[in-house]
Amino acid sequence: MRKPKIDEMIDKIPWLKIFLQKIRLRDTRQKYQNNRIIYLNNSLPEDYSGEKPCPYSSNRVCTSKYTLLNFLPKNLYEQFRRIANFYFLLNIILMFLLPDPPKNPYTSMIPLLIVITFTAIKQAYEDFLRHKSDSRINKIKVRVLRNGSFVNLKRKDIQCGDIVEVHCDQSFPCDLMLLHSLDENGSCHVTTANLDGETNLKLRTAPNKFPSIQVDDLAALRGVIKCDKPNADLYEFKGNIEINGHEYPVNNDSVLLAGSTLKIAPSQKGCAIYTGKETKIMLNSKFKMSKMSCIEKTMNKFIVFFLILLVFYVVTCLIGSILTGDLYTKHWYLKGREPQFFDNKFVYYSIEVVSQFSVFSYIIPISLYISIETQRFIGTKFFEWDLNMYDEKRDQPARANNSNVNEDLGQVEYLFTDKTGTLTENEMIFKRFFVNNQTFDYKNGQVVKIDSQDKPVDLQNEELRNFFLCLSLCHSVQVDKNAQKEKYQASSPDEFSFVKFCEKIGVVYEGDVRKSSVVRLVNFFGHSSQYELLHTLEFDSTRKRMSVITKCLESGSIFVFTKGAEDSIFPICKQESAVDACQQAIDHFAQNGWRTLALAFKQISQDQCQFYGSLLNEAYSDLSDKHKETVRTVYEAIEVDLSLIGCTAVEDRLQDGVSSTLVDLRRAGIKIWVLTGDKKQTALNISDSCKHFSANMKKLLLTDLNDLNLIMKKLDEDCTKVTEQRNRKSFAYIVDGKTLSYVFKFELEKKLREV
Structure with a gap:
């Protein structure tokens, strides 16, 4: 079928064709602003008859400012945005317009060209380094499932819906949703130091109740992921995945963010959900194309002052010319005073103003910016040469990505820092705990009561049993049985110290086993017990606590175990007297600078558990803007009428x-x-x-x-x-x-x- 004439005309104009394609792409994307729909393996269902889904952002990384096409206009705009440069340009233009300028315009134009050229070369070199870095990242080889098998592709070629394989100690090339892990529990750990500065491990798991998928089944996997549109929140994700007619809610625990690194698990496979500039790391980068330092802004103010001074000089000379001009315009040897200008006073005095402006133009030195640019460029090299800023572990010197803000480092007035992991070592040492109105310590391999002459304690009474069970079950620690040094891998150093302490006294957390559900293994003083992990109520900064709902497979009893900050635990507990005694113990621990947590629990029936489960599944499936509030409301409805167990104290030493x-x-x-x-x-x-x-x-x-x-x-x-x-x-x-x-x-x- 022959194309319409208008389409044939557009095809003959390449730039117009590209422009219209971008417009159409933007209009198509607007239909998907509220939610994102991704098809696994980029394969549409056989019965699909709707409009072809919008192509999302490519995975190309671009941190550079310029291209070959826009470098000249963009760089000139940025340079003449500076008041001094624009001032000299205006001065040169005015001198060319004068019939007889007081000085040769080229004497001002050549220095300005040198300044502009030098600055452009410096900025082109810096941007060349950014292009080089982008190219190196974009050409990194990644394993992507295409046509039934994993092949090596360049990182930039990843598309939303692709299934990507990442191996241990590799960074994720884009934002992925975890589908399969070689870890026996189907989970993996990641570090997010490049995203939020936290060096501790974070657990990531496949979506809740998600069926176990074998590697050979991935090529034939068909499904739809519905999730929220790209946003910069590192800790929030809501969506669901539909496979074979079954829908599974997905939260942030199943998302592997670009910039984070895979740990422990040999490899994992996930579906690309956000790529390129739509990944959370790029949305958080807030890359500003042109930065002005505080000194440069201050310098602009001084230049304005000198311009005002210049105007004063020009006005003074103009007044003098008006008062005495007639004495000199009669002499034939004064150039620029031809008779044709005498009758038009406005033109005469306009020429006089421009001439005086040119004469006094050097009040602002033309070498001002070239001196500053030279100092900045050399300053960045001093950063790179400074041995005190050299990282021996990574064999990497300091690097200044933008020389325009060097001097801002010396203008810092306020410094904000967190405590844990920044001022402290982030390695918790379990010190003491409080249960049933008694404070306990761990000395010489035994648990002893304080002020009891270090006599050993019977650890198998009911109160202590609940305490140890809460520490052994209410956490996100994973066991790496192949680890050469430490088998426990924890996202929280507090939780790591809890399970290590329990292990020392004989309550050993042996890891999770994935069957139809997650079963948590705990060896309680030689007796192995199994607890099915029914639901995990994740920690958040509003509730300031975490809970798990577990079922003992031996007795069938179902428990809710909760741990968190005392001001979030005490209000949801029943016993006021126990709360008062525990508060006193916490205040005593705090005097030593120790971190404290309170523990609580309750036993629930099977009917209550099923009711809680239905509420949770409904909340997790909510994709509205009130998803967080809905989930938090359900969590708070479960975490009520608890019995207080006690509290813990751990020490985090200063670095x-x-x-x-x-x-x-x-x-x-x-x-x-x-x-x-x-x-x-x-x-x-x-x-x-x-x-x-x-x-x-x-x-x-x-x-x-x-x-x-x-x-x-x-x-x-x-x-x-x-x-x-x-x-x-x-x-x-x-x-x-x-x-x-x-x-x-x-x-x-x-x-x-x-x-």
Whole structure:
């Protein structure tokens, strides 16, 4: 069939054809803005008759600023955005327009061309390095399932719906949904240090109730993934996968993000759901095409001042010309004063203004920016040559990706840091625990009561049994039986310390076995027990707790075990007296700077368990914007009427050199804020021990307030104290999260900044 004439005309104009294709692609994508539909193996169902799905973003990585086509206009725009460059360009244009300029325009044009050329070459070189890095990443070979077998393809050729194979210690080339792992539990561990800075392992599993898939079955696998559109939230994902008419909810625990690295499992296979610029790591990069440093912005202000000064000079000379001009225009030897201009005073004085402008133009030196660009370029090399910034483990020096912000490093006024893993080693040491109004310690391989002359304790009574079961079952630790050193692999250092402590005293977590469901094996003082892991209620920062619903396969009893921060556990427990005693123990542990967690449980019936399961499945399948709230509401409905078990205390030691570093930063005038999830007393003790607080600091507390008047009164008092005693004392300010939320709610941020 012959094409319409309009299509034939478009085909003859390549750039117009490409432009229209992009427009059509954008219009097609708008239909898929709310949800994303992905077909496994990029294969449509046999009975599919709808419109062909929209092609999503390619997996090409692009961090460069320029291309060969747009380099010249884009670079010129960025350079003439600087006031000085635009000023010199305007001056040169005006001199060319003058009939008899006071100086040769080429004397100004050539230096400007040198400056523009030098800057363009420097920025082209930096962008060339970015292109080179992008090309190296895009050409990395990955294993992709095509035509029934895994083949080696370039990373940039991955498409949404492709099944990708990743081996141990390799980074994920795009955002994947886990389908198959060679780990015996069908799970894998990843590190996300490149995404959020956390070095601990994180567990990833296939979707809940998802059928076990063999490698040979992947080529014939057909299904549909429905998920939310790309977003920058690293910790949120909702969707479902439909296979053979069955729908399985998918959450963030099944997503393998680009930039994270596979650990422990020999290999895993997943379906590409977000690629290229739509991956979460790229959406979080917020790459700004052109950056201006603080010094450059300040310099622009000074240039404006000199321009005002220049205008003053020009106006002064113009007034002098008006008053005395007639004395000189009569002389024939004064060029530029031809008679034809005498009758038109406006033209005459306009020429006079432009001439004076050109004469005084050197008030702003033309070498200003070339000097700064040279200093910046050399400065980046000093970063690379600095041996103190060299990483021996990775054999990698420091690298400056953008020389335009070198000087901003010296302008840092505030430093925000978290505590765990940054100031501390993130290696928890189990210290003590509190159960049934008694505090226990672990000494010389035995559990002993405090103040009992170190007599051994019977660990098999009911209260202690529930305590050890909660530690052994309520976690996300995995067992790697092939590990040469440590068999336990944990995403949380607290959980690792719990299972290691239990192992030392004889309660050994032996790992999970995947059958029709997950069965957790626990050896309780020589007796092996099996607990079916029915549901996991994941930790979140709002609830500040985690729960599991487990069933003992021997007795058939079903339990809900919960652990979390004491302020989230105590309100959902029944016994007030036990809560008061446990709170005292926690306060005592906090005085030593130890991290504390509270534990609770309850036993439920089979009917309750089925009811909870139906609520959870319904919440997980919700793809609306209120997915988080729906899941959290169901979690909170389950976590009620618990019986308090006790609490734990672990120590997280400071890293070497932390104290001296904080002291040096404070001496440099940098204000340091430490963010921590620990309770107030623990945070205060850690701040004292790491020298975050100096001995002579006066502590001001903005904590435990939820009333507008009280918060405003406290802020006013603190502001007065700081103003009156600023020259005599230094201050430390302690704010808790609850009070801070009210500060934001009542829009008191400005008052807080004043303090």
